[in-house]
Amino acid sequence: AWRWVPRVCAHLVLFLRRCGALETSETTEMDEDDRSADETIVEETDRILAIYIKQLIRSTTSLDLESDVRRRNKIATSGPNGALIETYGLIAQYSFELERSTLVDVYSGLLRLCLVEDVEAERVSGVILEDDRRTVCLRLAGEWLASRGRELLVDIVVEAVDRVWRETLFACVDALPEDQTLSFDEDCAIRAIELLLFPGFENYREALVRCNIALRQFTLAKKLMAARELVEWFPTSVLEEMDLSDPVALNARHEFDAWVAYINALGAHHAWNSFVLSARPPLPKSLVLGAAATGSSAEVGGGDQRDHADLEQDVALRREGARLEQSAYLERLAVFEKEAERKLDAAVDALQAVLHFGGGWMIDLEAPNTVDDDDLLHRNPVLPSSAVRCAEMRRVREYALPLVVTLLHGALHAGRRYEAAVAVAQDVADPQLAVCDSFYLRI
Numbered sequence: 001a002w003r004w005v006p007r008v009c010a011h012l013v014l015f016l017r018r019c020g021a022l023e024t025s026e027t028t029e030m031d032e033d034d035r036s037a038d039e040t041i042v043e044e045t046d047r048i049l050a051i052y053i054k055q056l057i058r059s060t061t062s063l064d065l066e067s068d069v070r071r072r073n074k075i076a077t078s079g080p081n082g083a084l085i086e087t088y089g090l091i092a093q094y095s096f097e098l099e100r101s102t103l104v105d106v107y108s109g110l111l112r113l114c115l116v117e118d119v120e121a122e123r124v125s126g127v128i129l130e131d132d133r134r135t136v137c138l139r140l141a142g143e144w145l146a147s148r149g150r151e152l153l154v155d156i157v158v159e160a161v162d163r164v165w166r167e168t169l170f171a172c173v174d175a176l177p178e179d180q181t182l183s184f185d186e187d188c189a190i191r192a193i194e195l196l197l198f199p200g201f202e203n204y205r206e207a208l209v210r211c212n213i214a215l216r217q218f219t220l221a222k223k224l225m226a227a228r229e230l231v232e233w234f235p236t237s238v239l240e241e242m243d244l245s246d247p248v249a250l251n252a253r254h255e256f257d258a259w260v261a262y263i264n265a266l267g268a269h270h271a272w273n274s275f276v277l278s279a280r281p282p283l284p285k286s287l288v289l290g291a292a293a294t295g296s297s298a299e300v301g302g303g304d305q306r307d308h309a310d311l312e313q314d315v316a317l318r319r320e321g322a323r324l325e326q327s328a329y330l331e332r333l334a335v336f337e338k339e340a341e342r343k344l345d346a347a348v349d350a351l352q353a354v355l356h357f358g359g360g361w362m363i364d365l366e367a368p369n370t371v372d373d374d375d376l377l378h379r380n381p382v383l384p385s386s387a388v389r390c391a392e393m394r395r396v397r398e399y400a401l402p403l404v405v406t407l408l409h410g411a412l413h414a415g416r417r418y419e420a421a422v423a424v425a426q427d428v429a430d431p432q433l434a435v436c437d438s439f440y441l442r443i
Contacts, residue, residue, distance in 0.1 A: 003055065010052035013045045014097060046102050053094050057110050060087055061117065085136055092140040100152060103145075108159035110137055111195060115164060119188050134195065142200045154203050157195040161210065164192040169217055186226040189214055190233060197238065204238050208252045215259050216392045220399065224266065231263045247366040254365050255393070261354050261361070262400060268350035269407050272343035276414070279339075281332040284325040344415045351408040355401075355427045360434050362397050401438040 088110075095107050114133035122128055138157075145152060168185040193214070196207040211234050218227040234256070244250045359365050405428055412421035428435045 006048070006052040006055050009048045010094065013048050014094070017045075017097065042099065046099050049094060049097055050102050050106050053091055053098075053106050054109070056087055056091050056094075057106075057113065060084055060110075061113060084133075088133075088137050088140055092137070092144040095141075096144050096148070100148075104152070104155050104159050107137075107141060107145075107156050108163055111157065111160035112163040115160070115192060115195070116188060119184070119191050123184065123187065135198075138195070138198045138201060146200065150200070153201045157198065157201045158203070158206065160195055161192045164188055168192075169214060182225050182229055186218070186223065186229075190226065190230050193234075197235065204241050205243075205246065205249050205252065207238060208234075208242065208256060209248070212252055212255045212259070213389075215256075216396055219396055220392070227259070228263050228267070231260055251364040251366055254359060255362065258354075258357055258362050261350070261357055262404070265347075265350040265354045265404060266407075268343075268347040269411060272340070272347040272411065275343050276340055280336055281329060284322070284329045341415070344411060347411050348408065348415075348417075348420075351404055351411070352427075354404045355408070355433060355435055360432075361401065362393050363434065364393075397438045401435050405435065 091107075091110060095103050098106065111134055114137050118132040118134055121132075141153065141156065145156075167188075169189040193207055193210055195201065196203050196210070211230060214230055215227050218224075218230065239253060239256070242249045242253055244253060354361050405424060409421050409424050412418075412424065427433060428439070430436075
């Protein structure tokens with residue numbers, strides 16, 4: 001009943017500001033004596049505007065009005081219609097009037113909501129929307145807010161990613177089951193990185209840094225499906241745009257390449273192992289010719305059922321059928337063994353590529369104490385510090401490298417490549433590869 005009150009108050013604030021009766025601290029030079037009072041006025045009027053903008057944001061979703069099933073169906077079958085786009089335009093227009101910190105808080109909340117609804121729509125419908133909600137909101141933000149500086153646009157999307165990650169990646173990853181399906185929270189955590197790649201808002205270095213953060217979190221939580229999805233999704237064009245003269249970007253690119261090698265290795269091993277277990281041709285039912293001969297002797301002993309000539313002809317036919325069946329089986333087996341050998345070669349090469357990864361797998365090219373990647377941390381406390389990152393990378397090595405060595409040795413042994421299997425120990429002991437360090441147990 002009182003929903004019209006914030007609207008009236010917000011438009012009154014806008015009217016007074018347009019008349020010059022209320023000017024924001026960003027556009028007015030204030031005397032020192034009046035600064036405190038004026039700042040209070042700005043804060044309170046900003047609060048009024050923010051309340052109305054948040055009311056508009058709530059009106060864009062039916063979260064509190066419909067059941068979960070009805071809401072999912074509505075989201076999946078309807079993109080941002082004209083009325084919704086108009087509301088998004090009003091939100092961007094009114095947000096322009098806010099102080100910087102309030103603006104970032106309000107608009108990042110809108111982007112978080114749009115991302116969640118877009119991902120839900122795509123998962124329900126199975127269709128990637130071309131002009132989705134977050135694209136419309138980002139485009140409108142660029143139209144209305146670009147005059148206040150590109151740094152503001154970047155801060156908005158960074159805060160939006162943080163909001164999504166607090167609710168998905170960091171809050172839920174440890175509680176997620178170790179299954180082979182991509183959960184909704186994981187999907188949102190991955191797709192949030194897209195906000196950092198939108199034209200005009202792009203921050204490629206931070207996008208890659210966050211991609212590596214998510215990969216570490218997923219791997220340590222044994223969420224291989226999510227890690228593979230993220231590696232396959234991340235655009236290669238971003239990697240080509242990276243300035244590798246920046247030590248942070250260089251280490252981030254090196255870490256991502258290490259993740260690609262690891263995911264490819266696990267995928268190649270899985271392809272070989274699944275093929276060996278499922279594609280081997282079954283033994284023919286009448287493989288042994290002696291069984292037919294034994295059966296014929298018993299039948300001959302019966303004497304009364306058929307004469308000797310008919311029995312001999314029957315035995316000959318059985319033996320010929322068994323011979324043909326065995327020949328076909330051996331042909332299928334030869335094809336299977338050839339393909340299995342090819343897949344084994346691919347798996348061995350991919351697993352060895354992890355052990356022989358240039359510069360060491362999951363080891364920075366630049367020493368951690370010479371890389372100042374805490375500038376991201378100072379601006380954004382969600383990102384881990386250098387020390388936390390190094391600790392996570394060490395945990396990843398302690399988890400992943402023993403697994404790679406075990407899979408490699410097992411694959412070589414199963415392929416009867418015993419000399420190569422024994423030689424794996426030399427790679428583990430090689431100090432330049434630093435693989436052995438990952439096997440040490442910390443007490």
